[in-house]
Structure formats: structure tokens, C-alpha cells
Amino acid sequence: MSGHNPTSTLAERVRIALNNDFLRNAVRFTTERLRTNKQAAAEQIGNWEEWRERGRQIRLHTIAHLDYYLAQFAENLRRAGGYVHFASTAEEAVAITLQIMAAKQAKSVVKSKSMVSEEVHINQALEEQGIETVETDLGEYIIQLAGETPSHIIIPAIHKNKAQVAELFSEVAGEPLPADTAVLAAFARSKLRGKFLEADIGMTGCNFAIAESGSIVLFSNEGNARMVSTVPRTQITMMGMERILPSWEDLEVMATLLPRSATGQKLTVYMSAINGPRRTADGDGPDELHVIIIDNGRSRQLGDPEFQEVLNCIRCGACLNACPVYRHIGGHAYGWVYSGPIGAVLTPVLNEEKEKWAEVANASTLCGACYEACPVKIPLHDMLVYIRRRNVEEGRTKRTERLGMKTYKVAVSSHRFYQLALKLGRIGQKPLVRDGQIPTRLGPLKGWNNVRTAPALAERSFRESWQALERELQQEMAEMSPQVKARLEELAGKRGDRHEQ
Amino acid sequence: MKISLFATCLSDAFFPRVSEAMARLLARYGIRLTFPEGQTCCGQPAFNSGYWVEAKEAARRLIDAFRDSDYVIAPSGSCISMIHHHYPALFRDDPAELRMARELAEKSYEFSQFLVGVLGVSDVGARFPHRVTYHPSCHGSRLLGVKDEPLTLLSHVRDLDFVPLPFAEDCCGFGGTFAVKMADISAAMVTEKADHVRETEAEVLVGLDMGCLMNIGGRMRHRGQAVRVMHLAELLYEGVRMADERA
Numbered sequence: 094m095s096g097h098n099p100t101s102t103l104a105e106r107v108r109i110a111l112n113n114d115f116l117r118n119a120v121r122f123t124t125e126r127l128r129t130n131k132q133a134a135a136e137q138i139g140n141w142e143e144w145r146e147r148g149r150q151i152r153l154h155t156i157a158h159l160d161y162y163l164a165q166f167a168e169n170l171r172r173a174g175g176y177v178h179f180a181s182t183a184e185e186a187v188a189i190t191l192q193i194m195a196a197k198q199a200k201s202v203v204k205s206k207s208m209v210s211e212e213v214h215i216n217q218a219l220e221e222q223g224i225e226t227v228e229t230d231l232g233e234y235i236i237q238l239a240g241e242t243p244s245h246i247i248i249p250a251i252h253k254n255k256a257q258v259a260e261l262f263s264e265v266a267g268e269p270l271p272a273d274t275a276v277l278a279a280f281a282r283s284k285l286r287g288k289f290l291e292a293d294i295g296m297t298g299c300n301f302a303i304a305e306s307g308s309i310v311l312f313s314n315e316g317n318a319r320m321v322s323t324v325p326r327t328q329i330t331m332m333g334m335e336r337i338l339p340s341w342e343d344l345e346v347m348a349t350l351l352p353r354s355a356t357g358q359k360l361t362v363y364m365s366a367i368n369g370p371r372r373t374a375d376g377d378g379p380d381e382l383h384v385i386i387i388d389n390g391r392s393r394q395l396g397d398p399e400f401q402e403v404l405n406c407i408r409c410g411a412c413l414n415a416c417p418v419y420r421h422i423g424g425h426a427y428g429w430v431y432s433g434p435i436g437a438v439l440t441p442v443l444n445e446e447k448e449k450w451a452e453v454a455n456a457s458t459l460c461g462a463c464y465e466a467c468p469v470k471i472p473l474h475d476m477l478v479y480i481r482r483r484n485v486e487e488g489r490t491k492r493t494e495r496l497g498m499k500t501y502k503v504a505v506s507s508h509r510f511y512q513l514a515l516k517l518g519r520i521g522q523k524p525l526v527r528d529g530q531i532p533t534r535l536g537p538l539k540g541w542n543n544v545r546t547a548p549a550l551a552e553r554s555f556r557e558s559w560q561a562l563e564r565e566l567q568q569e570m571a572e573m574s575p576q577v578k579a580r581l582e583e584l585a586g587k588r589g590d591r592h593e594q
Numbered sequence: 595m596k597i598s599l600f601a602t603c604l605s606d607a608f609f610p611r612v613s614e615a616m617a618r619l620l621a622r623y624g625i626r627l628t629f630p631e632g633q634t635c636c637g638q639p640a641f642n643s644g645y646w647v648e649a650k651e652a653a654r655r656l657i658d659a660f661r662d663s664d665y666v667i668a669p670s671g672s673c674i675s676m677i678h679h680h681y682p683a684l685f686r687d688d689p690a691e692l693r694m695a696r697e698l699a700e701k702s703y704e705f706s707q708f709l710v711g712v713l714g715v716s717d718v719g720a721r722f723p724h725r726v727t728y729h730p731s732c733h734g735s736r737l738l739g740v741k742d743e744p745l746t747l748l749s750h751v752r753d754l755d756f757v758p759l760p761f762a763e764d765c766c767g768f769g770g771t772f773a774v775k776m777a778d779i780s781a782a783m784v785t786e787k788a789d790h791v792r793e794t795e796a797e798v799l800v801g802l803d804m805g806c807l808m809n810i811g812g813r814m815r816h817r818g819q820a821v822r823v824m825h826l827a828e829l830l831y832e833g834v835r836m837a838d839e840r841a
């Protein structure tokens with residue numbers, strides 16, 4: 094099974110991904126399309142930045158008062174006849190699910206897409222109990238057949254191309270199917286229809302939970318979530334504890350931000366709201382509705398000024414599509430359930446095994462494309478630095494790196510040491526320099542020089558030539574224009590005012 | 595009025611010609627730069643790797659060195675964005691240091707930001723008869739917000755044939771220590787960037803940050819892609835000289 098592979102290192106997973114041209118082409122192709130569409134959708138709406146700010150404010154407020162809104166949500170859902178369970182860990186979420194399954198003597202489950210169910214590894218637990226579990230989202234269905242895990246938050250099978258999907262489906266069909274999207278989708282649909290009708294339990298995720306009415310809101314493009322939540326007699330919904338929104342009014346903002354950010358769609362194709370189990374007058378819906386609210390490391394972020402905002406995430410995937418690292422390595426290289434920039438933050442933050450996941454935060458250049466893409470403006474690039482800092486503070490970095498940084502500290506602590514370092518460097522590099530470059534692939538230069546040439550230290554640093562240059566410039570110095578002079582004084586003066594206040 | 599040059603460690607140690615071009619160009623506007631010699635590095639290599647104690651050491655030197663400057667100008671959007679964006683985080687627990695960090699941030703400018711935003715110059719009077727493409731570095735453009743300034747300056751250079759870089763705003767894969775720690779991913783990223791440069795058929799790649807330019811330039815040189823890599827200050831100064839000669 095590819096995907097969660099805790100035994101491999103980040104470097105190994107990255108190497109596997111980089112050597113997989115199918116994966117890289119598929120991921121590049123789709124992320125490029127999605128981010129282009131997103132950009133167009135953001136431009137089309139016009140005041141995108143205002144929408145982002147509104148989204149951010151709503152999420153900030155909700156998470157700051159999460160206890161209140163969670164209680165309100167639970168109370169309203171119970172009043173409507175739903176059952177509410179709290180699971181503080183993944184294991185607890187699984188245990189609760191299995192209990193419900195046992196009470197219902199369930200033999201089969203149909204699922205719609207849910208990342209949090211992946212996070213708690215529910216499929217594995219169900220299969221171990223002999224309960225047939227079928228993913229009904231097309232992408233999830235594909236990776237389930239392949240025995241893999243999602244490699245993207247919203248496009249689970251982003252790493253697979255049409256031909257690979259055709260191969261998987263042909264095996265199930267027992268006959269060769271063409272690599273044609275319409276044919277493959279039709280095949281999956283016909284396969285899944287029977288499963289919907291047979292299933293004892295329908296399991297869904299939750300895009301948003303509305304506190305004021307105790308409702309579950311599901312966004313989907315395939316309509317499968319609607320089937321999952323209407324056909325089986327019992328429904329189990331798993332949600333991360335941060336999925337809450339106070340009101341329907343807030344949902345309006347999210348319904349504007351989420352589909353646009355995810356795929357560039359103005360609207361999601363299906364938006365279902367579930368207000369408790371079936372009432373006598375309802376045409377469909379489950380007799381029993383269970384909602385499992387999962388913590389699994391989330392509440393630890395509450396009150397942490399550096400990471401609380403990560404709970405603002407609405408799982409749109411825009412940061413993955415914008416990320417130049419994700420584009421090259423895809424999702425599995427990150428090693429856990431969530432990938433891309435949000436995964437690089439969530440993985441080390443939610444998991445308790447800090448040592449094991451420390452490295453994931455290094456899989457970023459801190460370019461900030463994620464922050465720019467994020468509809469609720471989560472500063473992921475800053476959070477990645479905070480994680481790195483905690484890795485340093487808690488001794489999770491390499492000894493050689495620590496030594497290097499100690500040396501750096503001495504070198505920058507005074508310009509005399511700094512200059513000495515430059516001098517030593519120049520002596521050291523002498524035998525290695527060719528034509529102003531250092532081509533050697535030894536030591537720390539190996540990674541760099543495998544595909545690049547490194548520049549040599551200049552023969553004279555800028556500071557060493559400054560005196561001569563300054564003298565020369567005094568000769569050529571132009572007269573400063575009165576406008577420039579006034580401008581410089583004005584700006585500097587304004588600063589002074591501000592300091593005095 | 596004390597206007598100081600912050601050479602940045604990269605330009606100081608590896609690319610002195612960049613700071614020199616900047617100083618020469620600014621002299622044409624009567625800007626007499628000073629070079630406080632206490633400056634070393636802005637602290638980014640340590641900061642981004644999580645070594646904040648070490649980063650603080652560098653930051654304190656910088657704050658000290660420019661204490662009585664009215665303006666600080668650097669040929670790097672990345673180092674200036676470090677000062678603007680990260681120094682406040684670095685010193686958040688010490689009110690006195692925090693205030694000094696903010697003071698430095700307030701008077702610090704990236705080169706093109708200073709030229710266009712402060713001096714109000716959009717045409718330096720340069721001539722540069724070459725095909726040129728531009729890579730906007732991530733920190734300068736995204737975090738510091740320097741997006742239009744370099745394009746404004748380039749658009750006024752006579753005889754310059756500007757070709758936009760496809761996927762220009764994608765990171766080149768430098769990321770400081772990232773290029774060494776995550777060398778394979780970085781290699782994939784810089785190769786893609788160099789491919790995009792090739793598509794433009796530009797003779798010159800210009801930018802505002804020597805870190806990124808050293809990365810892309812190093813890749814191109816390694817594979818024999820003959821593109822001249824220049825900092826915007828170099829291009830503008832060379833262009834001004836060219837225009838002078840003709841006049």
C-alpha cells in the first residue's frame with residue numbers, strides 16, 4: 094500500500110515521487126488547471142480580497158469561541174433527534190464507529206469523501222471486522238481499488254492518469270475498458286449503484302456544521318454524498334471539531350470561497366444540508382443519524398498563538414494547487430493523510446510523535462504561494478518556520494546543522510569575525526575555483542552542484558572595495574534635486590511623528 | 595540625511611558588483627550612501643531553519659549598524675522582507691528590542707522600491723538593446739509587495755525587448771537552506787524555472803534577489819544555457835552608461 098508509510102523517510106518518499114513521471118505529469122497537469130481556474134474565479138468575483146478577509150474573520154471568530162459553538166451545535170442536533178459523540182483520539186473515533194456498526198449488525202458501508210475518516214483510518218478498521226466498505230466518490234473509489242490513500246485533499250486520485258484508472262477498472266470489470274472518462278465514470282456509477290441500495294450504513298464527512306441549527310452541510314460534485322446520506326437506514330458522519338460555522342449567513346461566505354478556491358467553480362454542484370434524521374413527513378433520509386466530533390490533536394492548538402489559526406482551514410486544497418513543491422512530489426511524499434503546505438503544517442502539529450514527523454515542515458521553500466492562495470489567509474509559511482523553530486528548541490535537528498548554525502552565529506556576531514570568515518573561505522576555496530565558479534560535488538556543495546555550479550567568493554568583498562568606491566563616487570556625485578530632497582525629508586519626518594505619539 | 599547601504603551578505607561576499615551598481619546609480623540622484631561596517635547578515639539562513647537565537651544575533655548587529663541611518667537600502671527583496679516581516683516576530687518578547695526592530699523596518703527599502711516609491715523615479719534614462727525576462731522573487735513580491743516597481747523601471751528602458759516569463763511567480767526552488775536540505779526537490783524546481791527561461795529566448799534574466807538568481811543562473815550555467823543573469827541595479831546602471839555613451 095502506498096501512501097501512509099511511516100517506515101520510510103521523507104527523503105525516500107520524495108525520491109520515489111520524483112522518479113515517477115506519470116505522477117509528476119498528472120499532478121502538474123491537474124494542479125495547473127485548478128489554480129488557473131481558481132484565479133479566473135477570483136478575478137471574476139472582483140473583490141476577492143474582501144471575501145478572503147470576511148472568510149478569515151468568520152473563521153477566527155468561530156475558532157476563538159469553538160467551545161460555545163460546538164455545544165450549541167450538539168444541543169441543536171440532539172434536539173432534532175441526532176446522536177452526538179465526542180472522540181478525543183482517532184482510536185476513540187474508530188471504537189465509537191464500531192460500536193454503532195455492532196448495534197446495527199452492519200455488514201456493509203458506503204462512504205462519501207471524508208478526509209477525517211482517512212485520518213482515523215476507519216476503512217482499515219472496518220475491513221478488519223469483515224464489514225464491506227465502499228468509497229463512492231469517484232476519486233476515492235479509484236484509490237481504494239489501487240489500495241492507496243488520497244494524495245490530494247479534494248482530488249484524491251490526482252496522481253493517476255486515465256490509462257491507469259482504466260487498468261484498475263478493467264480488472265474489476267473483468268474486461269478491458271477504454272481510457273475514456275465518460276465510459277469509466279459510467280462503469281463506476283453502475284458498480285456503485287448496487288452498493289448504495291445494499292448498504293446498512295452510510296458514512297459521510299462534513300464540510301461545515303452549522304451551530305445555530307445543528308445541521309451538517311456537505312459539498313459534492315458527484316451527488317454521491319446525497320445518496321450516502323439518504324439511502325442507508327443509518328448514517329454516521331465524522332467531522333473534525335473545527336468544522337463548525339455559527340450561522341447560515343456564515344455559510345454563504347464559505348459557499349462563495351470554497352468551490353472557487355478548490356476548483357474555480359462558482360458553486361458546488363450539490364450542496365446538501367442535513368438537519369437530523371428522517372422525520373415522518375420526510376421522503377428519505379436515515380432513521381438514525383450519528384455525528385462523531387473528532388479532536389485528535391486539534392484542541393491542543395487552541396490557545397497556541399502560533400498554531401490556533403490552522404484550525405481555520407476549510408480544506409479547499411488551494412494551497413496544494415499553488416505549491417511548487419507539491420507540484421513536483423505529489424501528496425504521498427508528505428507521508429500522512431494531509432499533503433501540500435497545509436499537510437506540512439498539520440502533520441507535525443496534530444501528531445504526537447514529533448520526532449517522526451519533524452522533517453515534513455522542511456518540505457517548503459517558504460515562498461508564500463500557499464498563503465496567497467488560501468481563502469481564509471492562514472499564514473502557513475510562517476507556521477512552517479514555527480515548527481522548524483520548535484524542532485530546533487526541542488533538539489530534533491541534525492548535529493551537523495546545529496554546528497553549522499553555531500559557526501554562523503559567531504560569524505555574524507561581529508563584522509570582524511565575518512570578515513575573517515570571508516578571508517578563510519577565500520583561502521579554502523582557492524584550489525577549487527574554476528573560472529569564478531566552484532564545480533566540486535564534495536561536502537555540503539554536493540546537493541547544490543549536482544545540477545548547478547556554485548559561485549566562488551569574490552576576490553574582493555564589497556566592504557573591502559567600499560572606501561575606493563566611495564572616493565570615486567564623491568567625484569561623480571550629482572546634485573540632489575529639490576523634489577527628491579523634499580520627498581526624503583517628508584517621509585523621514587512622518588516616521589518621527591509616529592514615534593513620538 | 596543619512597542614507598545607508600545594506601549590501602546583504604550575498605552581494606557583499608559573492609556579488610559585490612550588484613551593490614556597486616546600486617551605489618553608482620543612486621549617486622546620479624545625489625544619494626550619497628554610507629556603508630556602516632558593523633553590518634553582517636539579516637539572519638534569514640538561521641531564521642528560516644528555525645534557529646532563532648542565531649538569527650537574533652545577526653538581527654541585533656543589523657539594528658545596531660543602522661541605528662542612526664534615516665534610510666536603509668538593500669539590493670534584495672528577501673532581506674528587506676526579513677526585516678519587515680520577521681524581525682517583529684523575532685523580538686516579540688522584548689519591548690525595547692521590538693521597538694528598535696520596528697524602527698529599522700520602517701526605514702528599510704528594497705532597491706526598486708526606494709527608486710520608484712521614494713525617489714519617484716520610473717525612467718532612469720537607460721538604454722539596453724537586449725531581450726530580457728524577469729523573475730519576481732517570492733519574498734520580495736509576495737511578502738514585501740514589490741510587484742510593479744521593477745516592471746515600471748524596465749518598461750522605461752529604451753530598446754529593451756521585454757518578454758514575460760511563463761509561470762513567473764512560481765518559486766525557483768532556492769529557499770535558502772532548502773536548496774541543500776531538500777536538494778532533489780529544489781533541483782526539480784530550478785530545472786523547471788530554467789526551462790521557462792529558455793522558452794522566452796531571452797538573452798538576459800533579471801531579478802531583485804541574488805539568492806534566486808544564483809540558483810537559476812547556476813542551473814543554466816551547469817547545463818550550458820547561455821543566458822546572462824543580472825540584478826536589476828546592474829542592468830539599469832549598465833543601461834545608463836550605454837545611453838550616456840550614445841549621447
Ligand code: SF4
Nearest residue numbers: 406407409410412467
Ligand atoms: S490552508 Fe487554506 S488553502 Fe490550504 S486547504 Fe486550508 S483553507 Fe484551503
